[in-house]
Amino acid sequence: MHKYFSFNFVVYLILGFLTTDAVAQVQIMGTVVDAEGLPLPAVNVLILNETDSALVKGAVTDKLGIYRIDGIQPGSYILSVSMVGFQTYEESFSIRESEDKSLNIGPITLNESIEQLGEIVTTARRPLYEQEIDRLVVNVQRDITSGGSSALEVLQKSPGVQVNRQSNDIALNGKSGVVILINDKEVRLPLESVITMLNGMSAANIEQIELISTPPAKYDAEGNAGIINIKMKKYSDLGYTGSIGTNAGFNSSETVGGNVSFSRRKHKVAYFFNYSINYNDSKEVMFDERSLESAVFTEVIRSNNLRNPTLNVQNTTLGFEYSLSEKTDAEILVTGYRRRWLTSDLSENLTHSNPDSQVLIEQNINEENLWNNGIINFGVNHTFSNDQSLSFDFDYLYYKNINPSTYRNDLISGDESALAVDAIDVEKETPINIWVSKLDYQSKLSEILTLKAGFKGTRSDFLNDVRVRDTIDGNTVLNAAFTNKADLREFIGAGYFSADVTPSNNITLNAGLRYEFVDRELSSPQEGRLVDSEDGQFFPTLFVNKSFSNENSLNLSYSRRTTRPTFWDLAPFVFFINPRTVISGNSNLKAAISDAVSLAFNKKQFLVSLAYTHSQDAIARWQPSINTETNEQSYSTQNMDYLDTFALTVGLPINPFPWWNIQLNATGNYQAYRTAHLTDNISGGAAGFNAHVNNAFSLPRDYTLDISGFYQSETVWGVSKMKPMGALNMGIQKRLLKGQGTIRLSATDILDTNIWKGINDIESAKINSFFKYHFDARSVKLSLTWNFGSNEFEKIDVSSGSQEEQDRVGIN
Numbered sequence: 001m002h003k004y005f006s007f008n009f010v011v012y013l014i015l016g017f018l019t020t021d022a023v024a025q026v027q028i029m030g031t032v033v034d035a036e037g038l039p040l041p042a043v044n045v046l047i048l049n050e051t052d053s054a055l056v057k058g059a060v061t062d063k064l065g066i067y068r069i070d071g072i073q074p075g076s077y078i079l080s081v082s083m084v085g086f087q088t089y090e091e092s093f094s095i096r097e098s099e100d101k102s103l104n105i106g107p108i109t110l111n112e113s114i115e116q117l118g119e120i121v122t123t124a125r126r127p128l129y130e131q132e133i134d135r136l137v138v139n140v141q142r143d144i145t146s147g148g149s150s151a152l153e154v155l156q157k158s159p160g161v162q163v164n165r166q167s168n169d170i171a172l173n174g175k176s177g178v179v180i181l182i183n184d185k186e187v188r189l190p191l192e193s194v195i196t197m198l199n200g201m202s203a204a205n206i207e208q209i210e211l212i213s214t215p216p217a218k219y220d221a222e223g224n225a226g227i228i229n230i231k232m233k234k235y236s237d238l239g240y241t242g243s244i245g246t247n248a249g250f251n252s253s254e255t256v257g258g259n260v261s262f263s264r265r266k267h268k269v270a271y272f273f274n275y276s277i278n279y280n281d282s283k284e285v286m287f288d289e290r291s292l293e294s295a296v297f298t299e300v301i302r303s304n305n306l307r308n309p310t311l312n313v314q315n316t317t318l319g320f321e322y323s324l325s326e327k328t329d330a331e332i333l334v335t336g337y338r339r340r341w342l343t344s345d346l347s348e349n350l351t352h353s354n355p356d357s358q359v360l361i362e363q364n365i366n367e368e369n370l371w372n373n374g375i376i377n378f379g380v381n382h383t384f385s386n387d388q389s390l391s392f393d394f395d396y397l398y399y400k401n402i403n404p405s406t407y408r409n410d411l412i413s414g415d416e417s418a419l420a421v422d423a424i425d426v427e428k429e430t431p432i433n434i435w436v437s438k439l440d441y442q443s444k445l446s447e448i449l450t451l452k453a454g455f456k457g458t459r460s461d462f463l464n465d466v467r468v469r470d471t472i473d474g475n476t477v478l479n480a481a482f483t484n485k486a487d488l489r490e491f492i493g494a495g496y497f498s499a500d501v502t503p504s505n506n507i508t509l510n511a512g513l514r515y516e517f518v519d520r521e522l523s524s525p526q527e528g529r530l531v532d533s534e535d536g537q538f539f540p541t542l543f544v545n546k547s548f549s550n551e552n553s554l555n556l557s558y559s560r561r562t563t564r565p566t567f568w569d570l571a572p573f574v575f576f577i578n579p580r581t582v583i584s585g586n587s588n589l590k591a592a593i594s595d596a597v598s599l600a601f602n603k604k605q606f607l608v609s610l611a612y613t614h615s616q617d618a619i620a621r622w623q624p625s626i627n628t629e630t631n632e633q634s635y636s637t638q639n640m641d642y643l644d645t646f647a648l649t650v651g652l653p654i655n656p657f658p659w660w661n662i663q664l665n666a667t668g669n670y671q672a673y674r675t676a677h678l679t680d681n682i683s684g685g686a687a688g689f690n691a692h693v694n695n696a697f698s699l700p701r702d703y704t705l706d707i708s709g710f711y712q713s714e715t716v717w718g719v720s721k722m723k724p725m726g727a728l729n730m731g732i733q734k735r736l737l738k739g740q741g742t743i744r745l746s747a748t749d750i751l752d753t754n755i756w757k758g759i760n761d762i763e764s765a766k767i768n769s770f771f772k773y774h775f776d777a778r779s780v781k782l783s784l785t786w787n788f789g790s791n792e793f794e795k796i797d798v799s800s801g802s803q804e805e806q807d808r809v810g811i812n
Helices: 007-015 151-156 191-199 800-807
Strands: 026-033 044-049 055-060 066-072 075-082 089-095 102-109 129-131 136-139 161-164 169-172 178-182 206-212 226-232 239-250 254-265 269-281 284-293 298-307 310-323 328-354 357-385 388-402 405-413 423-444 449-472 475-478 484-504 507-524 528-547 552-563 574-578 581-584 592-603 606-616 619-627 632-657 660-675 683-699 703-712 715-717 720-722 725-736 741-748 756-762 767-774 779-790
Touching: 026 044, 044 066, 055 066, 089 102, 151 191, 151 206, 151 226, 169 178, 169 226, 484 528, 619 720, 619 767, 660 715, 683 715
Parallel strands: 026 102, 178 226, 581 632
Antiparallel strands: 026 066, 044 055, 044 075, 075 089, 129 136, 136 206, 161 169, 206 226, 239 254, 239 779, 254 269, 269 310, 284 298, 284 767, 298 328, 310 328, 328 357, 357 388, 357 405, 388 423, 405 423, 423 449, 449 475, 449 484, 484 507, 507 528, 528 552, 552 592, 574 581, 592 606, 606 632, 619 632, 632 660, 660 683, 683 703, 703 725, 715 720, 720 756, 725 741, 741 779, 756 767
16 A cells, blocks of 8 residues: 555654634633632643533643633633542533633632542543534544445444445434535536445544534535535644554454544745545445236246445545634645445346246446546635624546446357347546635624524536447447436535524524525436426424523424435436346436424433424435336436324443543434325325444543444335344554553444345335345454654643643544
8 A cells, every 4th residue: 555655754743833822812711629618739721612512721820729821712611620549520611702811710619539540640631522502522542343334334424324325325323315514615527426434434533523403504505415525534633643553353354454644834934734544355245126916927037136345435634724813814725535446246137028938138247437536725714803803715527437347248148039139338527627616704793692693605516428339249339318417516505694693591592594596407418408497495494492500401493494406316317237127317306495493402411302304395306216118127216295294312431431432313203294296196204213322431551342233123215115224343452552542443334234234015006025235234443553742731731631732632
């Protein structure tokens, strides 16, 4: 892999970074005493960022137990106070821009530790799951089993998330139509391509995953199920910090990878850099069987595809931030992505079309799927005053997909006339260009009212060029039926307005209205203009939060969302799975509109919520249909008439002992639907359930053990019924040299139960089929991470009692 990864480049990058100083804002002060009220000297006092627990600044109390921390800017933080032999104290606090230049926290009492494990001091850690007013936050680095994993594997284990690898779809709380963001920026790719990209993205550089089921008005209205925001590591401490890591493992074959991250920040300048590379050699099995019953005979078509894919993925992010003045900051962000997927498959296809005829064809498939992507973002943030700010962003995104494939057919037994084509060669290229500009304004009119407004424009240009050639008796000819070129041009203009209202200390309201206008054209040389539409919609949102003195809170939310058909859904194409089964596009698709309301109750980390969503024209992918005359089956994306989803979610933390933490998250849902694409449409309903359990054990000698698992009951995906599935995972971690390094050993899908199985049984449409996708999820991986850095806090003489908090500066 040395040709893909150059350590010299990283070294030169690190040596080139510059430095300056930070700007002081507010001084934090207070005292620390013991249970008897006596002052405690040499106590470690840390200010942590509330979003990601990153260290902001710290201090040590003097002989009178007094501490002072200068230079803290307005924002939300966690105050962490710790000392050897005492229980760690943590509380959240906020600094408003209108407050004085100093904030006195007041006296803090530390209680002596009741139990210690060897030399370990029990200290608070950021939990694996955190519930906020409009989202559930998964702190990825707290999950040991994520070591050496991909972003898709971590996402699949997240509460309420379902990843369907058969249809390349993602659902949240039982609803399809999820939008993926990376660092608050939408990944503007078809969901199939997003899934393959996430499957190659290393989890080592991911800090958090935010599951936003009811997004506020500032976000695009796209995505019926909501938004999944993947936040990559980005350090904010003064000085420099970073990590370098590697991983190796085995599923059915080898998997190896590496990652590096670096950040440096001073007064006016900040740089950060992330890079990861992963190689995976695996084996997969795809099985499909369907039947067509008649009065005298049941016709059967069976396909068994043995796949041996190799995957090589590289991700790079390089960011630069510069303070133009005390009120204006500018940033440039460059990201790159390269994914090369190669497979050599053997597909056995059996057709039993009448009592006296049975045909067996072997198909040798060689396919390459290469994605290249580059994104450039330029942003400027300006603060007019403490109460007014304006930000501007411009993005250019370029993608190119090259997907050549060859199919060689051999007749093993049966009638020779069944083998119409000896070979099929497919060439496909898809360049994609996207331009995005956005302007956001915020004004705090008073302590009660804050207004936000913004505009956004997106221009997209997709081109799909497919050439198919058949070889018949040694002669190669162009297949005009499947050769096609499709061009999609789309413009989306949007504007929003929202208000944050705080009428009292315990009530917060957010109301917003977003308008989006879509102009879309899809055409091809063969069919001419297939789609020519203009449409405008309003999307209101409302959030109400009521907090109580005993740390309870009640949240009520409403939002309207949309899911628009993707380019791949609309484009006129046909792709063969086997000689009698194809995937095709559907240019008649309509955008889906959903209305969702939820009610949630929180007490610290305990959560219970009830949600209802009505989706009109819901989009369902991989929906089957049968040509009863030829018994040919096709899969395509279809509109449902409607889809209603009821969901009950419970999050429950359990702490049997100080060294054992359990987090249980469970979601039960019921879906009612009616189809719109069948000759005789059907109505139906089904209940589903999924649960995630994570056990974290703090062991002596800096060891940590995680045992986690998930279970997904039978559920529906359009008209398809997915069979139950689940996985058991385990990981053990050892911190090296006082937390400077970390070594992890993890095993995923230990019982080999993470297998997609589904059935389609619609008697009126003569659809009776079964499919299975075994994607080689079981693996064992060993990963090593080494943290390095030097920041302002290191100048303070602290004892080992704060070691866990110091580790938050880097990756742990």
